[in-house]
Amino acid sequence: MLTTSNSLLYALRVSITILSGAGLMSCSSWLDDHRLTGPQLNSQSRVQKAVDSVRTALEKSLGNSVPSLNVYIQTPTEKIFASSVPAGTTPYTENTNFRFASNTKTVTATAILKMHQDGWLDIKAKITDNMPGTTIPYVPNTPAWDFPNKKDITIEQLLQHGAGVVDVDNDPIKGQFNGKTYTAYTQELDPTHQFTTEEMVQLLTKYKLSYWAPGTDFHYSNTGYAILGYIIARVYSLKSGDTKTYEDYLQNYLVGPGTKVPLALRFPVRADDTVLPAPRAEGVERTPDGKTIIFGDYNMSAQLAEGNGYGTPASLNTFVRTLMKGQNVLKPETVKLMQNEINPSSTNKYALGSFYTPNLGFGHNGERCGTLSLMMYDPLTDVSVVAYITLVDNSNVTKDASSTFYNCFSAVYGAAYGGRAALGYPGRP
Numbered sequence: 001m002l003t004t005s006n007s008l009l010y011a012l013r014v015s016i017t018i019l020s021g022a023g024l025m026s027c028s029s030w031l032d033d034h035r036l037t038g039p040q041l042n043s044q045s046r047v048q049k050a051v052d053s054v055r056t057a058l059e060k061s062l063g064n065s066v067p068s069l070n071v072y073i074q075t076p077t078e079k080i081f082a083s084s085v086p087a088g089t090t091p092y093t094e095n096t097n098f099r100f101a102s103n104t105k106t107v108t109a110t111a112i113l114k115m116h117q118d119g120w121l122d123i124k125a126k127i128t129d130n131m132p133g134t135t136i137p138y139v140p141n142t143p144a145w146d147f148p149n150k151k152d153i154t155i156e157q158l159l160q161h162g163a164g165v166v167d168v169d170n171d172p173i174k175g176q177f178n179g180k181t182y183t184a185y186t187q188e189l190d191p192t193h194q195f196t197t198e199e200m201v202q203l204l205t206k207y208k209l210s211y212w213a214p215g216t217d218f219h220y221s222n223t224g225y226a227i228l229g230y231i232i233a234r235v236y237s238l239k240s241g242d243t244k245t246y247e248d249y250l251q252n253y254l255v256g257p258g259t260k261v262p263l264a265l266r267f268p269v270r271a272d273d274t275v276l277p278a279p280r281a282e283g284v285e286r287t288p289d290g291k292t293i294i295f296g297d298y299n300m301s302a303q304l305a306e307g308n309g310y311g312t313p314a315s316l317n318t319f320v321r322t323l324m325k326g327q328n329v330l331k332p333e334t335v336k337l338m339q340n341e342i343n344p345s346s347t348n349k350y351a352l353g354s355f356y357t358p359n360l361g362f363g364h365n366g367e368r369c370g371t372l373s374l375m376m377y378d379p380l381t382d383v384s385v386v387a388y389i390t391l392v393d394n395s396n397v398t399k400d401a402s403s404t405f406y407n408c409f410s411a412v413y414g415a416a417y418g419g420r421a422a423l424g425y426p427g428r429p
Contacts, residue, residue, distance in 0.1 A: 043423055047073060048082040050418035055084040058411045062393055062404055067284050068092060069411060071419045072313035072386040074321060081313060082419065094314040095264075098281040098388055099295075100373045101366025103316065104267065104309035105225050109159050109338060109353020110323060110330060111232050111249055117334045120235050123156040123352075127227070131235055138231050147204035153214045155231065158224045159352040162217070166209035168200050169222035169302060173207055183302040194271040195302040197230040218350065222306040229305025245269045246305050254329055255319070261328050263319055265311035271301045276310055283370025285392045286404075295369035307368050313386045316375050321384040324362050324377035359426045360385065360416060365409075367392060372409050374416060381425050387416040 041049070055069040069084045070092055083091035092098075115121045119132060127138045128151050138155070139145055149164060157163040168182045177185035182203055186193050200223050203209065211219045229246040236244040247267045250256070255263040268274070274297040276282070283295040300308040319328070324339075326332035338352045339362050349355055354362050361378030373388035389412050393404035401407075414428075421427030 043078055044080055044082070046422035047071065047080050047419045048084070050422040051082045051084040051415045054411050054414045054418055058407060061407055062395075064286070064393070064395075066411075067390045068281065069389045069415050070096075070098075070281070070313065070387065071415045072317050073419050073423065074317055074384045075423060075425070076382045078423070079314075080419075080423075084415075092281050093279065095312045096279045096281050097264075097277050097310055097312055098373070098390070099276065099283065099298075099300075099310045099369045099371050100316055100375070100388070101303075101307045101309070101368035101371065102222075103364045103366045103373060103375050104303070104305065104307050105366075106320070106323070106353045106364045106375070107250065107254065107265070107267070107309060108225055108228050108232070108246075108305045110328075111246075111254060112155065112159060112228055113334050113338055113352065114253060114329050115232070115235055117331060120239060121155065121231070123154070123159065125155055126151065127153050127155060127158070127231070131238060134238065136238060138234065139227065144198065144202050144205060147201060148208055148210035149214050155228070156352070157214050158228050160218075161220050161224060161350055163214045163221070163224050164211040164217070164219065165221045165224040165227065166204060166211055167219070167221040167223050168203050168209075169226075169306070170220075173203065173209065176207070187299065187302060191299055192271055193299070193301075195304070197226045197304060200226060220350075222303070225306035226304050232305070259329070261318065261322050263311065263315040265309060265315050265319065267305075267309050268300050269304055269308070271299045273301075274299050281371070281388070281390050283368075283390050283392065285370040286395045288394060288397065290395070293370065295371075298369055303368065307366060313388070317384050317386045320363050320375040320377050320386070324379065324384075357413075358429045359420065360413075365412070367409070372412050374412055376416065378425075381420075383420060383423075383425055385416045385419065387412045387419075389415075 051069055051071050055066050059066050065086055067085065072081045072094055081094040085091050112123065116123045121131060125138065130137050153163045170181060172179055172181050182200065183195065211217065232249050233244055233246045236249040247269050250267055253259060255265045276297055285293040287293065322328040323330060324335060326335045330338065338354060340351060354364055356362050357376060359378065360376040363374065363376035365374040370392050371388055371390055372392060375386045377384040389408055391408050393408050396404045417427040
């Protein structure tokens with residue numbers, strides 16, 4: 001999908017993911033907290049002005065327009081949504097649908113941990129082990145699934161990006177697919193292609209792909225999370241006695257009408273389930289060759305369980321807030337398991353489907369279809385925030401903070417920190 005180097009974008013994205021808030025924000029002076037106080041300004045106005053200032057500063061930095069920058073904040077006493085858009089443009093609302101990309105990984109991790117909590121699986125188990133009470137392994141014992149180190153990989157390692165599974169959605173395979181990633185190459189050839197986890201795993205097997213031995217390092221992997229989505233569907237199918245999908249489990253146990261906290265969130269698995277419902281925020285990508293791509297309806301089957309989610313800021317905020325407070329499907333002790341690092345001495349700061357950012361809390365971020373976003377809950381202040389920008393500017397992608405891509409992603413954090421600070425909470429560290 002992306003027209004620039006996925007490996008470079010990946011490197012920038014991971015640097016943002018694992019950096020502390022201070023490290024992330026210090027590179028750009030225009031990402032100050034923009035504290036606005038005084039009796040003449042109410043909470044809504046202060047947050048709005050903070051978000052406006054970040055968006056206009058980004059426009060100045062890019063030398064180009066920024067379609068929208070949006071923040072939803074919930075404190076112990078208030079819920080505030082601010083949408084900053086250029087003059088003459090209609091702002092979005094808290095009920096506008098947007099694609100929240102890799103924030104999906106926290107949802108996938110929640111599903112896995114819910115199954116673990118219910119005794120349906122064991123996160124300590126290897127993926128070649130049998131599902132509890134059965135003689136059926138978590139993943140097939142077939143030649144197509146005979147990829148490197150498979151027998152040594154645990155479910156927990158997949159959750160923490162510690163399994164060494166090569167990411168065929170972000171990383172090109174040397175000498176293959178015209179230098180593009182498999183998913184980008186295939187989707188450009190056929191936008192209607194029905195992607196499956198099996199076909200991506202077959203690439204790992206065919207080309208003997210592995211980053212390193214499981215448990216020895218960290219490497220962000222969309223393909224690793226696709227395997228987790230496959231395991232969710234496989235376990236649920238066995239339990240129900242019928243063929244079930246990843247989204248079936250999410251709708252029936254996590255976010256659907258009959259769940260503990262019903263939410264307006266969707267996770268399409270079919271190539272023909274492309275519609276982003278109205279009202280919607282369409283993402284924009286600017287390419288190095290001067291093109292502008294607008295993303296509306298889109299085939300998300302390649303992003304199963306790692307980036308296929310969409311919904312509203314209000315719903316996504318409720319999800320991350322109730323989840324991290326132990327008020328959703330996970331018990332408080334399971335939430336602690338999600339948040340805790342498996343190896344505190346490791347440089348890997350990614351926990352089980354989430355990470356921690358100072359003065360924002362626990363959550364995730366994401367990039368897909370011209371949209372950059374984050375969702376966070378801070379237990380120290382009981383403040384949750386969802387922020388997103390409908391722009392991925394790849395017009396000047398570099399490996400440092402001068403990158404237009406990096407500046408767009410940093411603006412999302414700047415808006416989140418600025419909104420908090422405008423309400424009197426700690427902002428940028």
